[in-house]
Amino acid sequence: xxxxxxxxxxxxxxxxxxxxxxxxxxxxxxxxxxxxxxxxxxxxxxxxxxxxxxxxxxxxxxxxxxxxxxxxxxxxxxxxxxxxxxxxxxxxxxxxxxxxxxxxxxxxxxxxxxxxxxxxxxxxxxxxxxxxxxxxxxxxxxxxxxxxxxxxxxxxxxxxxxxxxxxxxxxxxxxxxxxxxxxxxxxxxxxxxxxxxxxxxxxxxxxxxxxxxxxxxxxxxxxxxxxxxxxxxxxxxxxxxxxxxxxxxxxxxxxxxxxxxxxxxxxxxxxxxxxxxxxxxxxxxxxxxxxxxxxxxxxxxxxxxxxxxxxx
Numbered sequence: 112x113x114x115x116x117x118x119x120x121x122x123x124x125x126x127x128x129x130x131x132x133x134x135x136x137x138x139x140x141x142x143x144x145x146x147x148x149x150x151x152x153x154x155x156x157x158x159x160x161x162x163x164x165x166x167x168x169x170x171x172x173x174x175x176x177x178x179x180x181x182x183x184x185x186x187x188x189x190x191x192x193x194x195x196x197x198x199x200x201x202x203x204x205x206x207x208x209x210x211x212x213x214x215x216x217x218x219x220x221x222x223x224x225x226x227x228x229x230x231x232x233x234x235x236x237x238x239x240x241x242x243x244x245x246x247x248x249x250x251x252x253x254x255x256x257x258x259x260x261x262x263x264x265x266x267x268x269x270x271x272x273x274x275x276x277x278x279x280x281x282x283x284x285x286x287x288x289x290x291x292x293x294x295x296x297x298x299x300x301x302x303x304x305x306x307x308x309x310x311x312x313x314x315x316x317x318x319x320x321x322x323x324x325x326x327x328x329x330x331x332x333x334x335x336x337x338x339x340x341x342x343x344x345x346x347x348x349x350x351x352x353x354x355x356x357x358x359x360x361x362x363x364x365x366x367x368x369x370x371x372x373x374x375x376x377x378x379x380x381x382x383x384x385x386x387x388x389x390x391x392x393x394x395x396x397x398x399x400x401x402x403x404x405x406x407x408x409x410x411x412x413x414x415x416x417x418x419x420x421x422x423x
Contacts, residue, residue, distance in 0.1 A: 121319065122260045126243040133163060133203045137210060139245035140201055147178035149217055150255050154241040159311045167210040170194070172255070176216050188371055193219045217254065224261040226268055229360050235291040238266030240315065267323030271331075272350035276335040277339040280317040281309055290354065294361030299361055339394060
């Protein structure tokens with residue numbers, strides 16, 4: 112079999128693994144909201160550790176976006192600056208599950224997987240373990256499998272270009288994720304975050320890297336666990352310059368998304384209330400008006416939380 116066939120088989124098996132029925136129920140509930148649903152992808156810490164007490168992370172791929180969203184403004188915002196995000200709750204077998212749901216189109220997903228993408232967020236997410244929980248049809252499934260494989264190839268290519276001249280697979284992935292997390296606005300340190308990712312399924316990353324390098328057309332030498340990609344100094348310098356552009360664009364893109372979320376984050380007030388109760392034990396009761404107008408209601412709510420000592 113060709114390298115790409117082997118890599119595709121590994122990614123497809125990972126994407127279509129058996130999952131907890133509660134996750135499947137949540138994904139199906141999301142898909143049933145609109146005929147625009149194309150696929151529902153599951154990723155993040157809950158996939159890795161099966162702890163459903165926090166937030167589940169889903170991507171809903173929808174086409175057309177205007178048929179997914181209830182307002183033209185939200186659809187336009189999603190078209191211009193993906194992704195749109197919502198907070199969702201679903202009770203399954205007596206347990207309340209909570210999820211952060213990001214929405215984008217198939218074209219946006221595909222564009223975000225390519226090495227040329229200025230925004231590194233999508234390919235970095237999907238180079239990590241993910242699952243396709245629901246898909247519209249066989250053609251959509253094939254497209255999703257190919258897109259996620261491209262994310263792994265893109266990540267491996269950048270890992271070679273930004274990584275050491277020689278090192279273990281873990282060295283390359285570790286440095287890559289330090290680069291991608293540094294591009295984003297994050298509370299946690301990139302190095303610690305990268306280590307936690309590699310601690311889960313480190314064998315997966317070691318298996319995928321040489322396959323993805325071959326799929327990307329990158330030759331390499333192998334000596335035991337040490338890998339040495341055949342890259343010229345000019346190629347590395349060009350990559351550093353290209354990454355500088357992504358680093359400069361990354362945080363402004365994050366800030367723009369945060370600003371957009373103030374107006375398009377569905378159920379954002381409920382998400383805030385859940386986060387406050389989870390971390391402080393204080394239950395914030397919200398009125399219907401506050402749910403409909405979270406931006407206007409925010410100053411009064413923040414003052415109330417400060418007065419009660421919840422915020423310091």
